[in-house]
Every structure is written in structure tokens, then in C-alpha cells.
Amino acid sequence: MGTVSKLASGVYIAAEGNYEHGRAGQKICKITPHHMAGILTGKQCAVNIFQKPGRKASANYCIGNDGDIVCNVYEEDRAYTSSSRANDRQAVTIEVSNCEIGGQWRISDAAWNSLVNLCIDICKRHNFRLVYDNTPNGSLTRHDMFSNTNCPGPYLKSKFNELVTLVNAALDGGSQPTPTPTPQPSGRKVGDVVTINGVYVASNSTKKLNPARTTGTITKIISGALNPYLLDNGNLGWVNDSVIVSGTSSSNNQTAKKSNEEIAAEVWAGKWGTGTERKNKLQAAGYDYNTIQNLVNKGVGKNGSSTSKPSTPSKSALDIAREIWTKGNWGTGDERKRKVEAAGYNYAEVQKYVNEFASGKRK
């Protein structure tokens, strides 16, 4: 028996001849993540591919699409993975399943999390940090440094710097690292209807995304996940805030600072262009295009001022928070949120100040 990470759920050693016993005296001081160029479980990769005699290929670990980790070559031994004897004698090599075939060759969040955690475990036990300098001299290396290959694929390759950051932060004593650098859900709720900019981020792989659709309803939120919002029960996949250009959630009000009527007036004044350009600009700025276009069609704002121009916020968010705290104005809970936002204030900011009053941080 050789050394296997505690994170591995199984050991399926490659066929004889698909790896080299020992590392010719070399110490482990590198990690080389690969992509499988396929969607597999860790076990499928280890058994169906690397246990085939004569394959002349293997990996120390295989990470499946669901994040399962299996060992395929003991850490004491050199796997045949990276087309470089020198590299693989010093590296723990890791095959990672994709969650899409072709394109960016993405990997699932689950596989990514497992990769981060496995790298942390390897670096800790073998006492080295990740250094990525785009050359074979670093301690994080790529297959395509050694041969003419697409491996590790554009997506995983684009995440190498992030991998270094996360792993080294954990080595620096970050307690339990959060492997997914996460855009925090910005106040979005289940039921919110959001518009996406056409970039789809699949987290669960097996679900087919529907790129013809650009609007969906948030049906599930996993706080802290890389792509926290599930749209239309998976018909549109998982996305994060970076691809949402507009929506009906409260967070939207933070960007949509002006009222729809004011924007309609601006449309009449020519500020937002016409046709598709107008639509794109309004959505990118966080406004609901259809609502505003309806107002424009009704002539709202035509004469330079909106018919029901709401007062521009004249007080600061702190003023409002003080009113809430000292006078009890603005109600509580949802009512407060509605009133504060209707008056054009950023509820999150106001509430932050209220919390500071409550905690004694602010007087």
C-alpha cells in the first residue's frame, strides 16, 4: 500500500505499465491538474481508462464530475500524465472531469472544490506552496507546457491563478478555506425574474442549457456557491451575479437609482438610443426595458419631465437610518424596505447604518 490522500473515496491502481514505480529519487514538489476531455466519475476514469493494460497513461488522482476523488497511482509512484518524465517524477498529477464537451471545457463547481481541497492537502503533506509562473519551473504546471495539447482546457487554465490564491491562503493558516470565491447573493430571492447577458455558467453539467432563452426565474439559491442561482429548475442552469444584467430583485434597485418615469424622460431626450441599443443599455443599467418602453409609448416624460416625478432623495442613507433608529419612522421589515426603496434610497446601505446604531458602533 502506498500513500493516498484522506480525501480519496477509493483506490483503483492503474495497470502495470501505465505508470512507473517510484519517482527516481525525486521529491514531490509540484501539482499538475489535467482535464479528462470527457465527463466521467473519478472511478470511471481510473477503471475504464487507466486500468486498461497498454494504455501507458495514468494519474495520481482522478476527480469526477460530482467531485469524487479516487487514487489511481500512489503518491510514491510516477504517473504517466503530463508527457514529461521530469515533471511527473516531481508532480502529483490530477485528472479532472469536465462538465461540458468542447467550448471552454468547463468543470463543475463540485470538481473545482475537490481540486482546491486536494491541492491544499497535497501541499500541506509535502510542504510546498503553489507557484504559477507559466513555466515548468513553477510548482503548478500544465500539460500544455510539455506537449502540443489542449489540456487542461481554456476554463481550467483560466482558473490556475485562483487556485494558487486559494491554496496558499489556506496554507497561510486560513482556517477552513472557502474554495469557491463567491459573489455573494446580492439580495436576490427565489422567485426573482432575471435577465442574463447570454453567458451561461453550468454548474451541473448534465443539465442542458438553453442559450436561446435570456430570462429566467430563480428557483433555488445556494448561498456561498460559485454560481448560486438555479434558473427555471435547471432549464437555464446555474448562474452568478456577473451574468445577470437585470432583474426584479431588491439588488436591482441598488443600481437602478432613477425612477422608471425619469428614465422614460431620458429616453425621450435621446439619452438611451433606440431599438436594440436602447434595450441593451437599459438592461445593462439594471432597468426593466418593457416597463420603461411602455411608459415611453404612453408619452410619459415626453415634455422633459415625468408625469409623476418622485422626489430625488434629498437625505443621505445615514439620515434615514437615524430617523429609523431615533424616531421609529419608516416601519420595520419588509414594509421598511419597500418604503425606503420607494423613496429612492439604497435599503442595504440604510440597514447597514441601522445595524451600526443597534450594535452601539454608531451614535
Ligand SMILES: [Zn+2]
Ligand atoms: Zn493532460
